[in-house]
Amino acid sequence: xxxxxxxxxxxxxxxxxxxxxxxxxxxxxxxxxxxxxxxxxxxxxxxxxxxxxxxxxxxxxxxxxxxxxxxxxxxxxxxxxxxxxxxxxxxxxxxxxxxxxxxxxxxxxxxxxxxxxxxxxxxxxxxxxxxxxxxxxxxxxxxxxxxxxxxxxxxxxxxxxxxxxxxxxxxxxxxxxxxxxxxxxxxxxxxxxxxxxxxxxxxxxxxxxxxxxxxxxxxxxxxxxxxxxxxxxxxxxxxxxxxxxxxxxxxxxxxxxxxxxxxxxxxxxxxxxxxxxxxxxxxxxxxxxxxxxxxxxxxxxxxxxxxxxxxxxxxxxxxxxxxxxxxxxxxxxxxxx
Ligand code: TXA
Ligand code: MG
Numbered sequence: 436x437x438x439x440x441x442x443x444x445x446x447x448x449x450x451x452x453x454x455x456x457x458x459x460x461x462x463x464x465x466x467x468x469x470x471x472x473x474x475x476x477x478x479x480x481x482x483x484x485x486x487x488x489x490x491x492x493x494x495x496x497x498x499x500x501x502x503x504x505x506x507x508x509x510x511x512x513x514x515x516x517x518x519x520x521x522x523x524x525x526x527x528x529x530x531x532x533x534x535x536x537x538x539x540x541x542x543x544x545x546x547x548x549x550x551x552x553x554x555x556x557x558x559x560x561x562x563x564x565x566x567x568x569x570x571x572x573x574x575x576x577x578x579x580x581x582x583x584x585x586x587x588x589x590x591x592x593x594x595x596x597x598x599x600x601x602x603x604x605x606x607x608x609x610x611x612x613x614x615x616x617x618x619x620x621x622x623x624x625x626x627x628x629x630x631x632x633x634x635x636x637x638x639x640x641x642x643x644x645x646x647x648x649x650x651x652x653x654x655x656x657x658x659x660x661x662x663x664x665x666x667x668x669x670x671x672x673x674x675x676x677x678x679x680x681x682x683x684x685x686x687x688x689x690x691x692x693x694x695x696x697x698x699x700x701x702x703x704x705x706x707x708x709x710x711x712x713x714x715x716x717x718x719x720x721x722x723x724x725x726x727x728x729x730x731x732x733x734x735x736x737x738x739x740x741x742x743x744x745x746x747x748x749x750x751x752x753x754x755x756x757x758x759x760x761x762x763x764x765x766x767x768x769x770x771x772x
Contacts, residue, residue, distance in 0.1 A: 437599040450565025460575040462603030463554035466582040468572030476708035479541040485596040488578040490741040491544040497570045504551040523555035525612040525629025540711035558603040662718040666747040670726035678722040703735040
């Protein structure tokens with residue numbers, strides 16, 4: 436892992452890496468982020484691989500300002516009010532994705548929403564500018580470990596897994612951003628963080644706690660994407676009335692016309708990058724069900740299988756599976772990402 440200095444050369448190099456699909460850790464005012472070009476499916480998939488996450492969690496997309504955010508999400512009046520008051524700063528706004536949103540579906544982890552934030556850090560802004568794209572970034576630590584607040588912390592956690600870290604010294608705030616969902620009528624506090632909830636309530640009224648009163652019904656914006664058709668996992672054939680979501684070079688003898696291959700080469704990063712888009716495509720085909728071939732349960736395969744399991748469980752008429760797997764609500768105390 437290269438440690439790049441906080442100067443014009445370091446910034447240009449980090450921006451160049453991001454623009455070519457590589458990963459760069461960078462400082463924000465809260466914690467260091469593990470950044471990738473938010474519009475590059477493969478680069479975003481690589482974030483999950485580097486963090487060794489066993490499931491896909493939605494990622495925050497870092498932008499220069501509210502104008503740039505509004506290119507990605509439906510930036511309503513409440514969002515404008517909050518951005519005006521707290522951006523740049525440690526506040527993430529979760530909003531419905533625009534139809535023409537260019538951010539990878541992986542950033543949304545299958546949700547119809549996207550988290551956006553303008554960080555309050557000159558180096559982060561310089562990097563966004565140099566890369567020429569919005570930057571998807573979770574905290575730059577291995578899954579389940581503490582968020583890093585210095586370049587050394589990043590190196591200790593992610594050495595060998597990331598191309599470079601841009602060194603901006605220690606982070607000023609040191610805890611992650613407050614995450615607010617504005618996808619429903621009432622704003623919801625998804626994660627307490629750098630901006631106190633009371634300060635936000637002064638602008639948009641009471642925040643619902645995550646979980647309480649948030650709707651969980653199908654079709655709602657915050658629901659994890661589950662196909663409308665039953666999913667049959669670990670399939671080694673597709674029936675005549677099924678579409679096939681394939682993986683790898685060896686297709687079953689009968690592969691229906693409605694087949695998408697997550698990765699003909701059997702590459703798990705490519706499969707992760709294609710997962711949500713291909714599930715959506717097949718879901719639009721007039722078939723009874725979707726047969727999904729076996730995905731190796733290693734590396735990114737674990738996250739892919741986790742998501743497939745949840746999508747399949749949505750059909751088991753199992754409220755616990757739906758609430759736990761496809762529900763709207765992120766438990767703020769389970770956000771150790
Ligand atoms: O301060 C921060 O927020 C840092 C810096 C790097 O910006 N980032 C950070 O990212 O903490 P991460 O991935 O470790 O945590 C982001 C949290 C996740 O737990 C995720 O569930 C939630 O924000 N989140 C992001 N997008 C979301 C969405 N569309 N819907 C619900 N929750 C979302
Ligand atoms: Mg985190």
